[in-house]
Amino acid sequence: MIFLTVGTQLPFDRLVAAVDAWVGQTGTPVFGQISDLAPENYHPKHMEWVPRLAPEEFERRYEAAPAVVAHAGMGTIIGALTRGKPLLIMPRQAALGEQRNDHQIATAARFGARPGIRVAAEAEDVAPALDALADQGSAPPSLGPHAEPDLIAAVRAALLGPR
Amino acid sequence: MDAASETGDGPGVHWMSETSKSPTVPAHRVMAIASGGGHWVELRRMAPAWQGCQIHYVTTEPGYRKELRAEPEARFHVIPDANRWQKLRLLRQLLGIVWLILRLRPHAVISTGAAPGYFALRLGRLIGARTVWVDSIANAEELSLSGQMARRHADLWLTQWPHLSGEDGPSYRGAVM
Numbered sequence: 001m002i003f004l005t006v007g008t009q010l011p012f013d014r015l016v017a018a019v020d021a022w023v024g025q026t027g028t029p030v031f032g033q034i035s036d037l038a039p040e041n042y043h044p045k046h047m048e049w050v051p052r053l054a055p056e057e058f059e060r061r062y063e064a065a066p067a068v069v070a071h072a073g074m075g076t077i078i079g080a081l082t083r084g085k086p087l088l089i090m091p092r093q094a095a096l097g098e099q100r101n102d103h104q105i106a107t108a109a110r111f112g113a114r115p116g117i118r119v120a121a122e123a124e125d126v127a128p129a130l131d132a133l134a135d136q137g138s139a140p141p142s143l144g145p146h147a148e149p150d151l152i153a154a155v156r157a158a159l160l161g162p163r
Numbered sequence: 164m165d166a167a168s169e170t171g172d173g174p175g176v177h178w179m180s181e182t183s184k185s186p187t188v189p190a191h192r193v194m195a196i197a198s199g200g201g202h203w204v205e206l207r208r209m210a211p212a213w214q215g216c217q218i219h220y221v222t223t224e225p226g227y228r229k230e231l232r233a234e235p236e237a238r239f240h241v242i243p244d245a246n247r248w249q250k251l252r253l254l255r256q257l258l259g260i261v262w263l264i265l266r267l268r269p270h271a272v273i274s275t276g277a278a279p280g281y282f283a284l285r286l287g288r289l290i291g292a293r294t295v296w297v298d299s300i301a302n303a304e305e306l307s308l309s310g311q312m313a314r315r316h317a318d319l320w321l322t323q324w325p326h327l328s329g330e331d332g333p334s335y336r337g338a339v340m
Binding site: 007008009054055056073074075076078079081102103104106107109110143145146147148149150151152153154155156158159160161 | 188191193199200201203204205208209210211212213216224226227229230246270271273293295297299300301302303304318319321323336337338339340
């Protein structure tokens with residue numbers, strides 16, 4: 001089942017509502033981790049959802065999903081690249097009260113072109129991107145498990161320096 | 164007095180064997196601290212940097228303990244979660260970190276963010292620990308607020324974006340991906 005995650009800190013109505021509408025139209029099942037909702041937040045009508053998952057359950061859902069839909073968070077992006085998982089990201093916008101700053105827009109701009117990643121800037125981009133994502137299939141992992149060797153060497157030297 | 168300080172000049176690097184070339188510095192205590200989510204994922208990708216050390220992971224999400232099952236030598240500590248507007252929770256988080264720093268007396272502290280990392284670097288400095296800040300790769304246009312605040316307390320102060328580095332720091336030495 002396609003897995004939707006917007007993290008556990010803040011709701012993300014624009015993405016959740018767009019995905020829910022697509023589920024209503026296509027009947028494709030989606031499971032969402034959509035954080036704690038206030039009464040005024042959008043409550044999905046067509047998809048199964050929980051506010052948050054324990055990390056182990058999150059990993060299980062992520063692994064089992066044919067594709068993942070998410071806010072433009074680095075944890076999710078790294079997770080998709082290390083697994084070759086097709087990923088659709090929508091960056092949160094500060095002007096819409098979705099995040100305190102626009103760092104996710106920068107993240108989407110810089111990582112949106114990586115293999116297997118698609119970006120939906122607006123709600124109307126979500127349905128066509130989900131259609132394409134469903135057809136895309138998984139890719140070979142394009143990212144290994146560790147940071148760049150130069151960074152690891154620099155950090156190690158600093159950590160092991162004299163007090 | 165602990166084993167490292169008894170030697171007078173900090174821990175030496177020992178080679179476990181000629182074949183594996185895996186360095187081990189078991190007396191060197193490293194605290195690797197990050198809040199849950201992307202900060203934690205980025206921190207974990209740097210694990211080879213503290214291979215062979217006595218590693219203490221500190222985070223806000225208790226469920227990450229299970230990730231470390233394959234690393235029985237790693238220690239795992241949980242602190243309260245908080246965002247910058249939850250002052251009481253931030254205070255509880257700070258107290259949790261004070262307690263861990265005093266109890267573990269790390270030789271080095273490393274963080275990718277956010278608030279817990281800033282607290283730990285400041286407190287680590289006070290007890291003479293080496294401190295490393297690696298600002299999250301999510302901050303591609305400007306350094307994070309916690310990263311800017313960590314500047315004065317970091318022996319190594321890094322961004323993961325070359326265009327954000329400068330003469331007066333932060334430095335760029337590569338990225339977690």
